Amino acid sequence: MIIEQIYTNCLAQGAYYIESNGEAAIIDPLREPQPYIERAQKSGAQIKFIFETHIHADFVSGHVDLAKKTGATIVFGPNTKTTFNCYNASDNEEFKIGNIKIKVLHTPGHTLESVTYLLIDENGKNHAVFTGDTLFLGDVGRPDLAIKSDLTEKDLAGMLFESLRSKIMPLNDDVIVYPAHGAGSACGKNLSKETVGTIGEQKQTNYALRSEMSKEEFVKEVLEGISPPPQYFAKNALLNKTGYSDLDQVLDSGNTPLSVDLFEELAGNNNTLILDVRTQQEFVKNHIPGSIFIGLNGGFAPWVGALIVDITQPILLVVPEGKSEEAVTRLARVGYDNTLGYLDGGIESWINAGKKTDQITSITANEFEQYTKNETVNVLDVRKDGEYQSMHLSGDHIQHFALDYINNQLDQLSSDKKYYIHCAGGYRSVIAASILKANGFHNIVDISGGFAALKKTNLEVSDYVCPSTL
Secondary structure: EEEEEEEHHHHHHHEEEEOOOOEEEEEOOOOOOOOHHHHHHHHOOOEEEEEOOOOOOOOOOOHHHHHHHHHOOEOOOOOOOOOOOEOOOOOOOOEEOEEEEEEEOOOOOOOOOEEEEEEOOOOOOOOEEEEEOOOOOOOOOOOOOOOEOOOOOOHHHHHHHHHHHHHOOOOOOOEEEEEEEEHHHHOOOOOOOOOOOHHHHHHHHHHOOOOOOOOOHHHHHHHHHOOOOOOOOEEEEEEHOOOOOHHHHHHHHHEEEOOOOHHHHHOOOOOOOHHHHHHHHHHHEEEOOOOOEOOOOHHHHHHHHHHHHOOOEEEEOOOOOOOHHHHHHOOOOOOOOOOEEEEEEEHHHHHHOOOOOOOEEEEEEHHHHHHHHHHHEEEHHHHHHHHHHHHOOOOOOOOOOHHHHHHOHHHHHHOOOOOOEEOOOOOHHHHHHHHHHHHHOEEEEHHHHHHHHHHOOOOOOOOOOOOHHO
């Protein structure tokens, strides 16, 4: 028996390859099918099943393409409605893979169709559970994504409470837990950095599995402090229900080099977005006017999903050499399939052709400290709410707009003012600066190094602020 976790840091997502006696199964695959096909070929195994723990919202799963290429059966939990062929498993139904079995445990709560897959080994012993978004290490899945007219988030949270206590907690403490996500995912609020654990460990450390906890306490604690889901979640969930374009076609059209003249011509379409995926340092130094920065070196795909509202918007890429296919693939993982191509030769070809570029003023934390001694400065802190509440710069001219929602808060800024922008380390502040500049705010200064650098100066900071007082 082979179990391999295939973890993707950008999405904080775990897919799984399971193999026994020449047969294999994939659980919660990412968009690109080829890595799973190649893994099975390496062992001479045949992919028999594609198990989905639920209709994912935070990424586009690869079940449709993988099934087309392998003939494997797509398996969902009870009553899952899709527009493509799949098998709706019943609670407690078992599937054979070589000498092992996968047993379906219906665990509604995160979504109605959510299931946990229990792996029973060659000796008939419960070996591991693949919990999807039902149970994470340190947390459980948010119950506010599948709300319907006759169901509230409290109803779903109550279902999750029952699922955990009737299906998960009775398992032996040595059963291994393989979740769908780790720290960094927006599918929960307190996920561990670890990606593999055990039932026993979770009973001891996970607040949601306290044995003495009442359903009312569970519902309150699970719902407390949940931020609104990113806007792309509902769009990805729809794609996972209805299907999507073949990734091969997306790559053929998106991974296309474009001359400077053709790139400029396509960029002239008012609805076309120029997305620069180089490092923040490179973008600050020189970029195409009006382009948006979201670097491949950070949480690329989730930030694309949070900030680019139109999932069908035509996208032109400015990429580092050799990174075009990676950029198109990572866009497709969250459903952004309409990439038109990338600038051949990168920003250097644009400059060599005599085209205009733009820059962002960037200063160090120490330089910023000196400016505060001589002038009143307007600071824009774009970290997440929890980061800001934990500690932030003091002063009357500090504004906090979490980057996730900055597009909805532009009317609270003045284009006549100069803004000094910072995040935690420097990645998100450049994203914010690029969005502001694209929307007509040009008096922008980035504080390189972010709050990590600002804390090392003599600037005054405020400690924890209760959210109710903000």
